[in-house]
Amino acid sequence: MGRIPETRKQALVKLAWIGIWLLYLGSPVSDLSDGHHSVAVVVLAGLGLALFVVAYLALVFLRTSADERPATWVYEILAAQTVLSLGLSSTLGKDWLVLFVYVAVACGAALPAEEARWAVPGVTVVLAGTGAWVDSPGELYPALVIPALLGGFAMLGVKQLVRTMRELREARKTVAQLAATEERLRLARDLHDLLGHSLSLITLKSELAGRMLPARPEEAAQQVGDIERVSRQALVDVREAVSGYRRPTLAGEVAAARGALASAGVAVRTHIPDPLPGLAGDTEGALAWALREAATNVVRHSGAALCVCALTVDPEAGVAVLTVSDDGHGPAVAGPRGNGLTGLAERLALAGGSLTTARAGDGGFTLRAAVPLAPVAARAS
Template identity: 60%
Template sequence: MTVVTGATEPTRTRARTTAGAGAQDRRHRIVQSLWIGVWLFYLSAPVTDLIRGGHSTGARLLGGLGLAAFVAWYLVLVYRTARQLPVRRVLFSVAVLSAQATVLSLALGREWLVLFVYVSIASGAALPGEFSRWTVPGATALLSATAFAVPGGDAYLTGLLIPALMGGFAMVGIRAMIRTTVELREARATVAQLAANEERLRMARDLHDLLGHSLSLITLKSELAGRMLPARPEAAARQVADIERVSRQALVDVREAVSGYRRPTLPGELAGARTALAAAGVVGDLPSELTAELAEEQESALAWSLREAVTNVVRHSGAKRCTVTLETRQTLAGPVVELAVTDDGAGGAAAPGNGLTGLTERLEAAGGTLVAGPAGKSGFRLRASVPLGSGS
């Protein structure tokens, strides 16, 4: 049950990430709408001019249509900034807004100069920084030129220059902040996925090391019990009892490994190696005790190495004898504890696989090394070493 829960955890993580991203997108749209709505306050000047400016009916009609077209184009451009529109389309839209603002200002008067503030804001919101740093001052310069061409426009100019510049560059900063937020969100999702992948790799490595040894021992004892029946039922019963004990221990080991609590010890693995070798009919020469004092991580790495090596001897080597040595050596980098497992089996080059790959990763994490290969004309040797450290 625990394994199934762990396997579904990345899916739950992605679901939580997607839900969180949707909520953040909704908040972003609300904030964006409020920000755009605040800036629409400046349209009160041209709207008031249309109503009370003394224009003819035809001018009011054309002015209203022009203002509606300007606002609609502006809103579409600003609201679609998150879709990464092509720069050419955005530049064309900004040019259209600039032309509308210029024509309406020259035709209807100085109150319409405020439209250039929207041109500046739209260019800052919709264009990348390398373009908007030029278009915002450009829109402000066009505002200045048009203001001097409109009667009384220079009196409005001082009140519009700062909003045009500050509003435009403020939108440049907001766009950069939004882009950074999106990138951080994507990076966080990537980190979560990498962490899930690393956890799956760790669990796969642990389960391989745990079940490979236990299932090999169960298989050997099952075969031995089968050969003992029906001539030696009592001896076969003892083998079946051993199978039950190993199966129960394997279940405990798997639960502890999935929970992340299990750290094998060298004394325990030495005892298990003796049992496995004896069951396979291999003469074992193993040290009786551990004399060196090792840190927990280093002892765990050597214990996994011993388990994997003995499992390979039992399953693949066809050996008659297996020798395990554990000694402390002095090297240029300092004292190391070296574990060597040598058999007289078929030998051959080390074949890369989950077992040796997992051992290499464990030993490297503990600052150690792994060497595996033929031992002379026949046989195979696995040598694992870790730096000597104080026990935890």
């Protein structure tokens, strides 16, 4: 419904549904078969009726779903149908007044809504006038006026319903595409953060093991054991990320950050309360990702000797702020954020938070991640 048939089966089904309503043309067909007219009149009237039916089917088949302004041929066919209805009804009698009902339905199906609102009543007025002339007792045409109005405006409702269904289908496709895009973004963020941190730590420990191997084989073996442990944990984390169950905790990331920074020769000071007040699972996960990304950047880029991690909670403002700063050389030049910080900003935005970065007072780098507290937990805190 509301679409041009694409296969023979669709065409036959649509023709069957439309053909049911053509049974009301039995009145003019009976008038032709009763023998009240000459052969010439029957032939001409039959040709006119056949032409009328073909035009009606063409309009209903091809124009039901059209929302744009119709082509000129649509108006020409509607005008021809009106002329045929008027001519046949005027010359052959009241049995042919039913053609005007089909003209009204065709107007509702083929014309835009703003035009059909005037065309359907207009055709009904012509029906009433012609009926008053050919059916002087007035027994037939009042019974056709209401069907003409209802049929024409019913087609308007059908077109609106079809349009709404089409928009719903498009909206459902759009929602599915957005959900797939969001899932791809989530997976990309997770893999970047997981593998960036793990591979940086593996690279660092591999370099340490290589330097220790000739003189300190026991310590080198310990580093190799750490490499194996980090690799196995990275594999587990990747599997959880792909499955959608990965949600790091702040306590776990604090411990991981201490180990990674210590391996890089960076001293660590942490000021993070335990237990964490007023942090829901999503907000704590966002802060945990922020700490992981900040620690990875300190190890890979900063050249720092000291890193300070602090979590401050403001119950009145309803926010928790994680600050990670170092005394390294800081960013070389001002520029756009990398993939890690961009993905982190998206994570925090999904949790209702924000990310800010700046140079530290001693020339290093400072990262601040703010997330809202849970309302109940904030009041309790």
